[in-house]
Amino acid sequence: xxxxxxxxxxxxxxxxxxxxxxxxxxxxxxxxxxxxxxxxxxxxxxxxxxxxxxxxxxxxxxxxxxxxxxxxxxxxxxxxxxxxxxxxxxxxxxxxxxxxxxxxxxxxxxxxxxxxxxxxxxxxxxxxxxxxxxxxxxxxxxxxxxxxxxxxxxxxxxxxxxxxxxxxxxxxxxxxxxxxxxxxxxxxxxxxxxxxxxxxxxxxxxxxxxxxxxxxxxxxxxxxxxxxxxxxxxxxxxxxxxxxxxxxxxxxxxxxxxxxxxxxxxxxxxxxxxxxxxxxxxxxxxxxxxxxxxxxxxxxxxxxxxxxxxxxxxxxxxxxxxxxxxxxxxxxxxxxxxxxxxxxxxxxxxx
Amino acid sequence: xxxxxxxxxxxxxxxxxxxxxxxxxxxxxxxxxxxxxxxxxxxxxxxxxxxxxxxxxxxxxxxxxxxxxxxxxxxxxxxxxxxxxxxxxxxxxxxxxxxxxxxxxxxxxxxxxxxxxxxxxxxxxxxxxxxxxxxxxxxxxxxxxxxxxxxxxxxxxxxxxxxxxxxxxxxxxxxxxxxxxxxxxxxxxxxxxxxxxxxxxxxxxxxxxxxxxxxxxxxxxxxxxxxxxxxxxxxxxxxxxxxxxxxxxxxxxxxxxxxxxxxxxxxxxxxxxxxxxxxxxxxxxxxxxxxxxxxxxxxxxxxxxxxxxxxxxxxxxxxxxxxxxxxxxxxxxxxxxxxxxxxxxxxxxxx
DNA sequence: TTGAAAGCGCTAACAA
DNA sequence: TTGTTAGCGCTTTCAA
Numbered sequence: 127x128x129x130x131x132x133x134x135x136x137x138x139x140x141x142x143x144x145x146x147x148x149x150x151x152x153x154x155x156x157x158x159x160x161x162x163x164x165x166x167x168x169x170x171x172x173x174x175x176x177x178x179x180x181x182x183x184x185x186x187x188x189x190x191x192x193x194x195x196x197x198x199x200x201x202x203x204x205x206x207x208x209x210x211x212x213x214x215x216x217x218x219x220x221x222x223x224x225x226x227x228x229x230x231x232x233x234x235x236x237x238x239x240x241x242x243x244x245x246x247x248x249x250x251x252x253x254x255x256x257x258x259x260x261x262x263x264x265x266x267x268x269x270x271x272x273x274x275x276x277x278x279x280x281x282x283x284x285x286x287x288x289x290x291x292x293x294x295x296x297x298x299x300x301x302x303x304x305x306x307x308x309x310x311x312x313x314x315x316x317x318x319x320x321x322x323x324x325x326x327x328x329x330x331x332x333x334x335x336x337x338x339x340x341x342x343x344x345x346x347x348x349x350x351x352x353x354x355x356x357x358x359x360x361x362x363x364x365x366x367x368x369x370x371x372x373x374x375x376x377x378x379x380x381x382x383x384x385x386x387x388x389x390x391x392x393x394x395x396x397x398x399x400x401x402x403x404x405x406x407x408x409x410x411x412x413x414x415x416x417x418x419x420x421x422x423x424x425x426x427x428x429x430x431x432x433x434x435x436x437x438x439x440x441x442x443x444x445x446x447x448x449x450x451x452x453x454x455x456x457x458x459x460x461x462x463x464x465x466x467x468x469x470x471x472x473x474x475x476x477x
Numbered sequence: 478x479x480x481x482x483x484x485x486x487x488x489x490x491x492x493x494x495x496x497x498x499x500x501x502x503x504x505x506x507x508x509x510x511x512x513x514x515x516x517x518x519x520x521x522x523x524x525x526x527x528x529x530x531x532x533x534x535x536x537x538x539x540x541x542x543x544x545x546x547x548x549x550x551x552x553x554x555x556x557x558x559x560x561x562x563x564x565x566x567x568x569x570x571x572x573x574x575x576x577x578x579x580x581x582x583x584x585x586x587x588x589x590x591x592x593x594x595x596x597x598x599x600x601x602x603x604x605x606x607x608x609x610x611x612x613x614x615x616x617x618x619x620x621x622x623x624x625x626x627x628x629x630x631x632x633x634x635x636x637x638x639x640x641x642x643x644x645x646x647x648x649x650x651x652x653x654x655x656x657x658x659x660x661x662x663x664x665x666x667x668x669x670x671x672x673x674x675x676x677x678x679x680x681x682x683x684x685x686x687x688x689x690x691x692x693x694x695x696x697x698x699x700x701x702x703x704x705x706x707x708x709x710x711x712x713x714x715x716x717x718x719x720x721x722x723x724x725x726x727x728x729x730x731x732x733x734x735x736x737x738x739x740x741x742x743x744x745x746x747x748x749x750x751x752x753x754x755x756x757x758x759x760x761x762x763x764x765x766x767x768x769x770x771x772x773x774x775x776x777x778x779x780x781x782x783x784x785x786x787x788x789x790x791x792x793x794x795x796x797x798x799x800x801x802x803x804x805x806x807x808x809x810x811x812x813x814x815x816x817x818x819x820x821x822x823x824x825x826x827x828x
Numbered sequence: 829t830t831g832a833a834a835g836c837g838c839t840a841a842c843a844a
Numbered sequence: 845t846t847g848t849t850a851g852c853g854c855t856t857t858c859a860a
Contacts, residue, residue, distance in 0.1 A: 139830080143831075146855090158829080177855090181836050182854075204545055225563065235523065241526045385737050480838085492838085495838095496838065497840090502839090527836085534852075
């Protein structure tokens with residue numbers, strides 16, 4: 127193993143000088159710096175992380191707490207993980223994964239053993255017991271999600287209320303006279319996550335505002351059978367039903383049901399989904415979607431974390447990311463489609 | 478911060494005794510051990526990871542290299558990550574995530590800086606440039622996947638050939654006279670991963686063996702448009718077509734196309750997919766699937782890694798996990814379904 | 829602008 | 845069975 131002593135010896139300087147060249151926390155003459163850097167290059171030197179952490183009291187590691195086992199929205203966490211990892215690496219930080227089922231003990235272990243400098247916690251519920259642990263650990267922390275009481279911890283989340291509003295606005299513009307929101311399966315509480323509660327509330331509020339009826343449907347069971355059980359409700363096109371799906375999976379299933387029944391999303395029944403743009407674009411029919419851009423959420427979370435790591439204290443406490451709506455086939459009229467230069471065949475083929 | 482010195486002081490022993498109590502590498506009297514453990518408990522002591530790593534030359538961290546950004550099969554990696562993390566934690570190891578696009582440099586950094594003790598590398602291609610780096614780094618390593626030349630690195634993979642065989646066997650038993658394998662989109666080389674190449678070869682071999690024609694179809698583009706372009710081929714039921722999808726996404730799309738066209742998977746066109754059991758069960762119609770059980774693959778990989786970490790050298794070099802087939806609706810006759818006590822309505826409704 | 833030296837909190841060899 | 849001590853490879857203070 128190559129150590130800073132080896133580098134120092136080769137460069138003919140003291141070991142501490144090598145350290146100062148790396149940290150930049152002391153001015154070094156051009157000549158010395160050049161010699162040291164050349165020696166590092168020659169030896170392929172890489173500073174030992176444990177020694178550095180021990181002496182410097184910084185591990186350069188972030189703890190990322192994720193619900194990998196939750197079946198719901200399985201793929202949704204990957205863009206987060208990807209973006210967080212990349213953003214951390216840009217700042218010379220590595221990521222240690224913690225699964226949520228390690229719970230509070232996992233957080234304590236990572237913090238107390240000095241494995242991580244900071245935490246990013248995803249899938250935060252409204253009454254998350256980890257908040258307590260995190261506040262006493264007193265490490266820089268960012269929550270993705272929004273607890274009812276964040277106890278001063280910084281939160282980044284998508285504005286669920288606005289997302290619901292946007293979606294319903296679009297449904298109504300597409301001619302909806304009755305909004306059906308596909309909610310959680312009946313056995314799952316839908317106020318566990320603030321985002322979901324806000325989303326449904328925002329949607330209903332916007333419907334009410336436009337004097338349109340709205341209903342949150344809770345499938346009696348999870349998965350396909352659950353959606354199938356709501357089939358009759360969804361197919362009641364004569365009521366000018368418009369459907370709002372909170373997940374891409376729900377959207378996919380709804381679209382599929384409509385197509386099988388010979389109903390064209392858009393023409394007969396408008397559909398809006400809450401999901402990422404790329405996913406919306408890749409469904410059977412491109413679905414008009416409200417997108418949260420998880421990459422942006424992730425980037426903001428990492429940014430906020432590094433503000434804290436640098437001792438910053440002037441954080442807003444809550445950053446709500448505004449969702450955006452992208453109109454696609456499922457809320458377009460045929461004129462729209464012509465105007466957009468799109469091929470109407472796909473959707474109309476099934477009417 | 479609570480250190481082992483604090484514990485030692487409270488317990489009235491030397492600091493090294495505390496260390497020996499933790500490692501168990503020296504016999505300690507019952508009395509002393511009890512006193513030390515009580516002191517640890519009282520102080521909530523957790524050993525500092527950096528100090529431990531520096532002194533003990535073991536970081537207790539594994540590097541997990543994953544392709545998080547690859548759009549294909551996005552959700553597929555999560556069970557791996559979950560299982561690997563859990564298995565590592567059982568052995569007191571943490572996981573540092575490395576994204577594959579850090580490439581060889583990422584591996585070198587982690588190894589040379591002493592951040593990790595070992596590597597698990599996923600998504601290994603047949604000609605993976607990282608193999609070179611890994612062999613020179615000489616850390617314990619397990620590859621998930623199968624390069625053409627593993628250079629002595631231990632590999633764990635699913636037996637793709639067997640998977641292809643099993644699937645086609647089932648299709649033929651279900652009355653298939655012509656096997657269509659949904660292959661990679663035309664712009665993606667399908668011999669990049671050994672598993673894919675073997676899967677297609679195994680499938681074709683098995684078809685040939687039964688004197689049935691087989692064809693690997695490469696959709697002209699990725700995503701839905703690609704599948705749509707193969708529609709006519711897939712719907713040629715009069716040729717007693719049987720469809721083999723290598724991914725759950727392809728399976729989902731095929732099933733959907735068939736249903737929209739009023740063709741019942743199973744009754745008219747049998748479908749077999751390569752995917753996890755839970756996913757197969759949750760598609761529009763439960764699809765007969767060949768399953769690799771990624772959890773088992775992951776567990777074997779971690780096991781093999783710890784054999785190496787303990788200095789073991791008698792590893793086989795390659796562990797091929799045998800896939801299993803589960804018959805579901807898409808290859809059942811109506812009799813089967815009756816026998817299995819299942820409801821035939823779903824599938825037959827669309828015939 | 830640089831060097832010497834004292835830790836950081838552990839592990840493990842050596843000594844008793 | 846236990847204690848003493850010399851590092852592990854850095855960061856950072858103190859001194860020049």
